[in-house]
Amino acid sequence: MAEATIPRQASAPVSTAPDDVLRVEHVAKRFGPVTALRDVSLHLRKGEVLGLLGDNGAGKSTLIKIICGFQKQDSGRMFLHGRPYAPRSVDDARAGGIETVYQDLALIDELSVYHNLFLRREHVHRPLPFLANRRMKLAARQALDEIGINIPRIDVAVARLSGGQRQAIAVARTVNSQADILLLDEPLAAMGAKEGSMILDLVARLKHEGRVSILMILHNYVHVLEACDRVSMIENGVIALDKPTAETSVEELTEIVVNEYRRARQRAQGGGG
Amino acid sequence: MANVAGEPAAAPGQPTPPAAGGPAHARRGLLSPRGELAQRVLALREGSIIVVTLLVALYFSLQTSTFLTSANFKTLLPYFAPFAIMAAGVVFVMILGEIDLSIGATYLVTPFLFYKLATAGLPLVPAVVLALIACMAVGLVNGFFVAIVGISSFVATLGMLFTLEGLSLIVSHGTPVNTPASQVSQTTRYVTHVVNGVHVQLPETVNHISTFARIFGGGTYSELIWALAVVIVLQIVLTFTRWGLYTVAVGSNKLGAAEAGVRVRLVTIRNFILCATTAGLVGILEAVRAGSVQPDPAGANEILLKVIAAAVIGGTLMTGGSGTVVGALIGALFLGILNDGLILQGVNANYLLFYLGLAIILAMTLNVYVQRARRGVGRG
Numbered sequence: 210m211a212e213a214t215i216p217r218q219a220s221a222p223v224s225t226a227p228d229d230v231l232r233v234e235h236v237a238k239r240f241g242p243v244t245a246l247r248d249v250s251l252h253l254r255k256g257e258v259l260g261l262l263g264d265n266g267a268g269k270s271t272l273i274k275i276i277c278g279f280q281k282q283d284s285g286r287m288f289l290h291g292r293p294y295a296p297r298s299v300d301d302a303r304a305g306g307i308e309t310v311y312q313d314l315a316l317i318d319e320l321s322v323y324h325n326l327f328l329r330r331e332h333v334h335r336p337l338p339f340l341a342n343r344r345m346k347l348a349a350r351q352a353l354d355e356i357g358i359n360i361p362r363i364d365v366a367v368a369r370l371s372g373g374q375r376q377a378i379a380v381a382r383t384v385n386s387q388a389d390i391l392l393l394d395e396p397l398a399a400m401g402a403k404e405g406s407m408i409l410d411l412v413a414r415l416k417h418e419g420r421v422s423i424l425m426i427l428h429n430y431v432h433v434l435e436a437c438d439r440v441s442m443i444e445n446g447v448i449a450l451d452k453p454t455a456e457t458s459v460e461e462l463t464e465i466v467v468n469e470y471r472r473a474r475q476r477a478q479g480g481g482g
Numbered sequence: 483m484a485n486v487a488g489e490p491a492a493a494p495g496q497p498t499p500p501a502a503g504g505p506a507h508a509r510r511g512l513l514s515p516r517g518e519l520a521q522r523v524l525a526l527r528e529g530s531i532i533v534v535t536l537l538v539a540l541y542f543s544l545q546t547s548t549f550l551t552s553a554n555f556k557t558l559l560p561y562f563a564p565f566a567i568m569a570a571g572v573v574f575v576m577i578l579g580e581i582d583l584s585i586g587a588t589y590l591v592t593p594f595l596f597y598k599l600a601t602a603g604l605p606l607v608p609a610v611v612l613a614l615i616a617c618m619a620v621g622l623v624n625g626f627f628v629a630i631v632g633i634s635s636f637v638a639t640l641g642m643l644f645t646l647e648g649l650s651l652i653v654s655h656g657t658p659v660n661t662p663a664s665q666v667s668q669t670t671r672y673v674t675h676v677v678n679g680v681h682v683q684l685p686e687t688v689n690h691i692s693t694f695a696r697i698f699g700g701g702t703y704s705e706l707i708w709a710l711a712v713v714i715v716l717q718i719v720l721t722f723t724r725w726g727l728y729t730v731a732v733g734s735n736k737l738g739a740a741e742a743g744v745r746v747r748l749v750t751i752r753n754f755i756l757c758a759t760t761a762g763l764v765g766i767l768e769a770v771r772a773g774s775v776q777p778d779p780a781g782a783n784e785i786l787l788k789v790i791a792a793a794v795i796g797g798t799l800m801t802g803g804s805g806t807v808v809g810a811l812i813g814a815l816f817l818g819i820l821n822d823g824l825i826l827q828g829v830n831a832n833y834l835l836f837y838l839g840l841a842i843i844l845a846m847t848l849n850v851y852v853q854r855a856r857r858g859v860g861r862g
Contacts, residue, residue, distance in 0.1 A: 279740070279741055298743065298745075299740075299741065299742070299743035300743045303743060309741070311738075311741050313737065313738065313741070314738070315735070315737070315738035315739075315741035315742045316735070316738060317730065317731045317734045317735050317738060317739060317742075318734050318735060318803070319730050319731075319733075319734035319803045319804055320727070320730060320731060320734065324727060328727075328731065328739075328742045328743075328744070329742050329743040329744060331724055331727065333724070338723050338724065338725075339722045339723060340722055340723060340724065340727065342722075
């Protein structure tokens with residue numbers, strides 16, 4: 210293909226730092242005829258907030274799902290705290306300290322707020338197998354208050370909540386865990402300005418505390434520059450840009466996307482003629 | 483919920499404005515004890531079907547003199563206890579959003595297997611246990627084809643239905659057999675009566691069944707006790723354990739549950755195993771109660787439909803995500819009462835199914851209206 214030079218260009222030296230908590234090297238993933246990720250390498254430093262950008266269908270969500278153990282890459286390697294990392298399941302990744310907010314939120318409509326918050330991390334009355342509902346309710350209330358999310362009742366089914374509240378619960382589920390790496394796939398998607406800024410404040414607070422490292426997919430460049438330390442942009446299945454946010458601007462990021470559109474149009478016209 | 487003409491339309495279910503003459507809180511205070519009880523019952527997911535079942539029972543007790551007798555209660559038991567046990571199992575599959583059409587066939591073939599094992603010289607209880615383990619294998623196969631191969635549960639279990647019904651015809655050669663250790667033996671004993679001051683000894687026939695038979699379906703209340711035990715245990719599993727939580731999670735949002743780390747395939751297979759086991763258990767209980775095992779696929783298919791009906795009537799959604807075991811028990815009770823009551827009313831045998839069908843539709847229409855009233859209560 211015409212753009213065969215691109216992967217070679219990107220598979221050049223993998224940028225690393227000594228305090229990386231997560232490293233992804235030359236990861237590729239195909240779904241039948243569709244190449245989602247061609248050759249992606251990125252790294253996440255301790256306490257850092259990394260913004261992952263890219264056009265729709267660029268493979269951002271696929272990358273998240275590979276890191277969190279939901280899907281397996283076709284080739285490439287990952288390292289967690291310097292050790293080889295190949296999760297076989299979401300539980301595996303969770304055991305390694307990785308929690309995820311999915312784009313579709315992965316909430317269970319029929320279950321209550323607190324059951325959703327503790328899904329797969331339920332408290333039980335050991336050694337009996339019974340759910341410790343009261344304990345979970347208390348802990349859920351505490352966690353939501355800490356984050357500053359206003360959910361009036363935590364024993365109602367999440368189906369009855371608004372889009373923003375649901376999103377907040379999905380984020381709270383992640384933050385409330387013991388994880389030290391958070392993967393957030395468009396955490397602001399369904400939110401109004403007020404709720405969105407609350408999540409951005411939460412990210413800022415977590416960054417300040419410095420305990421967790423965050424990999425976050427965002428669409429709004431203003432949010433990216435505000436919340437992230439560094440940005441990586443995926444284009445055509447490879448990382449096309451990797452820069453500290455301090456050294457880039459909304460203009461530069463927009464410019465890259467505009468150029469991408471221009472090239473895509475030329476390709477389309479060339480193919481048509 | 484009729485609105486006063488000209489008033490802006492209130493949202494349905496909002497409390498209606500208090501009628502003229504008396505402040506609202508005073509009226510509510512007066513009604514509160516009774517209102518609270520009604521509210522509690524209706525707030526249950528099974529609330530509406532409980533109300534409808536009570537209404538049907540009330541109707542038959544007014545219409546017939548024999549409905550409210552202990553003799554009739556005993557007649558009623560086999561009309562609902564077996565269905566309640568099987569429905570309790572199928573609820574777990576239906577909450578997943580799947581269906582198990584092979585439960586009737588499992589019900590049919592398991593007692594034949596029990597018969598073969600027992601006549602081959604195996605002691606009775608181990609024969610029952612082995613037969614139930616075979617049922618678990620049936621559930622495992624169902625679950626395998628649904629969760630791992632990815633065949634729709636409707637088709638996979640339909641295939642299992644025909645396979646097992648065919649198998650029961652093959653092993654039985656189409657002839658019924660006597661259930662092991664379940665035959666009624668009769669002894670005659672002499673009982674002394676006093677007639678006009680004279681002691682007279684008169685012969686009396688006494689029926690005996692083995693202890694095994696009394697426990698596994700032959701005793702008058704055996705199936706009722708099994709049904710209550712199974713329903714209580716499975717409702718606890720559904721409401722208070724991770725097994726139940728994950729069942730609802732998978733049925734409500736399969737992808738989301740998987741993303742959260744729930745092992746969807748394991749949960750699915752486990753529930754198919756549970757469902758097949760309850761069906762096999764009922765097959766054995768019924769064979770012991772009847773004293774014979776009948777190779778009757780048509781009867782088995784009718785049982786399948788009634789079990790699914792009991793689950794749905796009890797509030798389990800065919801689309802998955804929601805359901806209760808206690809509801810299924812009440813659904814089975816509802817069908818049993820309807821059947822039994824119509825017979826007591828002296829409905830001609832040829833008309834029975836006809837009236838049963840109409841009564842189900844009528845009662846379920848009533849159920850919808852009770853549900854709507856319940857939602858109103860819930861919000862008000």
